[in-house]
Amino acid sequence: MNIEINSGDNLNQKLLKLEKRVNDLEDKLARTKRQLNESHREFKGAFDDPAIGMMRFSPEGYILKANDYVCKMLGYSIDELKQKGYKDITHPDDLEESLLSAYKIINRKVSFDHVEKRYLKKDGTVAWILLSYSMLFDKHQQPMYYVAHVQDITERKNTEVALQASENRFALFMNNLPGAAFIKNHKGQYIYINQFLKQYYRKINPDGILGLTDWDIYPDDYCEQYNKNSNLAMTKGRAMTFVETTPGGDWQHYWLTCRFPILLKNKSPLMGCLRLDTTDLVNAEKKLKLNEWELKKHAENLKEVNTALKVLLDHRGQERIQLEQGMLKNLSKLVFPYLEKLKNNDLDSTQNAFLDIALSNLENIISPLSAKLLTWESKLTPTELDITNLIRHGNTTDTISELLHVSTTTVAFHRRNIRLKLGLKNKKVNLMTHLRTI
Secondary structure: OOOOOOOOOOHHHHHHHHHHHHHHHHHHHHHHHHHHHHHHHHHHHHHOOOOOEEEEEOOOOEEEEEOHHHHHHHOOOHHHHOOOEHHHHEOHHHHHHHHHHHHHHHOOOOOEEEEEEEEEOOOOOEEEEEEEEEEEEOOOOOEEEEEEEEEEOHHHHHHHHHHHHHHHHHHHHHHOOOOEEEEEOOOOOEEEEOHHHHHHHHOOOOOOOOOOOHHHOOOHHHHHHHHHHHHHHHHHOOOEEEEEEEEEOOEEEEEEEEEEEEOOOOOOOEEEEEEEEOHHHHHHHHHHHHHHHHHHHHHHHHHHHHHHHHHHHHHHHHHHHHHHHHHHHHHHHHHHHHHHHHHHOOOOHHHHHHHHHHHHHHHHHHHHHHHHHHOOHHHOOHHHHHHHHHHHOOOOHHHHHHHHOOOHHHHHHHHHHHHHHOOOOOOOOOHHHHHHOO
């Protein structure tokens, strides 16, 4: 303490100056003590505040003091905590970052720091905390202790972890869909697209489409289609399915599209959409329909060919029957009578033998034809044979009636008898067609 006293002052004046200076110092000391006590009370009040945790650490990292908030959070008593250092309660994965932060503070790289880290509780579980701390230095600028504010953020962190896990599952699901998925806001702007759609739109707009509308991407007629479908789903208030198209150069891209409103509390609704690419399926259906049409045309052509072939076979059958009948009649009228006459002439035994052989051979040749042609004819009367011949040539009952000068009733009677003798009674077989085949 320096007190200036001039040599010219008398003793009383010197004493008065000295007393005044002492009084000033005492007043200053008293004020300093009051301020210190007030600061101590404030610090103690803050330290004992149950709403937030406070701790003191030595420069070496040992716990010097902790309030009830910290003790309850970690499950330790204050005496137990004082036996530990911050390394003992810090999660191993966070220790390196904690040491680096403490190094920066004690070496005055920073005056304070905020760190989110994990503390290990007494029961082995983890508490997430927000640690805000600084170092107090003495008058010689030597470190005294760390003062730390500790806030338990475990619930917030668990919520964040759960939210992140949910977002990861959502992204995993959406990005592995075999189709497109997107969400639009009430202005029609894309606010979310999945990985499938990112790849698809990269060909259209390499810079991405978030924030754009359909009108920024597609021709107007496509946009009107999408807007109409979205408005319908929004008006109905439920998911609705549509078949939509997108342009692709010279071809159309087909999508089975489900549009659905996403209703939010006190906010404008969003429009969600899922799309499955059905282009290959649609093209396959078109090809199938074309093949079916071509097959139908081939079937119709084949039917016509079959009809023509059937008519041709009928004609060939009739010609064959007529040829066989003609040959049989010619043999019967032009050959056999003369052979019989020759047989009645005076022939020697050798000639008779040769003639018998010739007749026998001819009969063997014509016997199959006779059996086929005459077996059914032998069952018919002469009138029925005439009617049969007319029917085979396509004449109707009325025409036959006129040609034979008999009534249609008589013709119908003979037709029934003919069907009966040919085994066609109660069978759905055309008599003319049957006669042409025998």
